[in-house]
Amino acid sequence: MAENRSLNDAPQVENVQDMSARKKVLRLGRLLGLASEQNYHPASATLGQRASFRLAQQQQQYQQNLENIYAMALSYSSSDVTGAELDPDWVHQFFQMAEQIHNRKMQDLWGRILASETVNPGNFSLRTLTTLKQLTLREAQLMEKALGMTVKINNEHRGKLLGSYRVAGGLGQYFRKNSAVNLGLSQFGLPYSNLLTLMDAGLIHKSEFETGVLPIKQAITLQLAQQQLTVTPKNSHLLFGYYRFTAIGEELAQLVPPRQDLAYVDALKTLLQQDFYLN
Numbered sequence: 001m002a003e004n005r006s007l008n009d010a011p012q013v014e015n016v017q018d019m020s021a022r023k024k025v026l027r028l029g030r031l032l033g034l035a036s037e038q039n040y041h042p043a044s045a046t047l048g049q050r051a052s053f054r055l056a057q058q059q060q061q062y063q064q065n066l067e068n069i070y071a072m073a074l075s076y077s078s079s080d081v082t083g084a085e086l087d088p089d090w091v092h093q094f095f096q097m098a099e100q101i102h103n104r105k106m107q108d109l110w111g112r113i114l115a116s117e118t119v120n121p122g123n124f125s126l127r128t129l130t131t132l133k134q135l136t137l138r139e140a141q142l143m144e145k146a147l148g149m150t151v152k153i154n155n156e157h158r159g160k161l162l163g164s165y166r167v168a169g170g171l172g173q174y175f176r177k178n179s180a181v182n183l184g185l186s187q188f189g190l191p192y193s194n195l196l197t198l199m200d201a202g203l204i205h206k207s208e209f210e211t212g213v214l215p216i217k218q219a220i221t222l223q224l225a226q227q228q229l230t231v232t233p234k235n236s237h238l239l240f241g242y243y244r245f246t247a248i249g250e251e252l253a254q255l256v257p258p259r260q261d262l263a264y265v266d267a268l269k270t271l272l273q274q275d276f277y278l279n
Contacts, residue, residue, distance in 0.1 A: 030057065062099035065107065069098050072111025073118075083118045090117075093126050097133045105137055112255050128251045131202050139201045140256065143249070145189045146198060147258035152223040153211070153240075158250065160242035161185070161204070162268075165275070168213060168237045180241070183271055188264040195243065203249035211240045219279060225258040227265055230279040231272055238275055 019027075029035040032054055036042065042050055077083075098110045109132065113124050150159035166180035186192065198204040214220060216236035222229040245253060269278060 065101055066095060066099050069101065069107050069110045069114065072108055073114035076112055076115035077118060081119055084121045086117055086121055090126065094129060097129050100133065103137055106140065109140065109255050123254065124251055128248045131248050132252065135201060139197060142194050142198055143203055143252060144256045144259060147253055147256055148225055148260045149185060149188065149190065149264055150258065154221050155223065160244060162240055162242045163208060164241040165238055166241065168239050181271060181274065184267050187267065188261050202246055203252065205244050205246055208241055209244055214238045224265060225260040229269065231276040232279065234275050234277060
């Protein structure tokens, strides 16, 4: 199985942050066949020759992308685990999409998928691959952040990104300034604008959901990435509001190891203490 490694730990790309805008645009000339390469000089080449050169350069880059992904998949593959035969159609579609992945960190994700599929085929659908192909590095890093804040309630299979809890009834709600308590995702790198980004990417559902009313004085287990909390409602009218990952988001969650923010966990404990006993 693929080992857990953060997106930030993937191979680094060339640092071009200090390049001038003009130099960066000139670098793009290579993609169009407008930069000299060895014996090739665009000034003396015909339009057709420049097009042929550009396509040859593109094919070389696609080949390099595939070789990078293959090498990463090989590094994640174990000799001690029995492999499985992959669906030829899935492999064909995989390589067609993977060849266009240029970012080294995103190539790492594709390498993990290939390694995982050779052990447990069928975990990653073609629909998920299509979404992943369109995913930017920033969106993948936001997904990593969201997973670090995700909890599983009472050993549920699917994680929930808790955004709030509220008092849904009883006399107690009339003596509160606000019946809802925000759990502070925005303070730890997930403002609503970032949630919208994940929604637009098809990784999180666009509606916020709510649990049923939590049973009073019954312990509830909240399993985070690296910690487990046990909380017990102090009254009988509490419920959680949460965001839920889509089916594609759930599949990609297998690839992106969550990085838990311990400051978020501490803040979560402090907020929950208002209406929950912490065991």
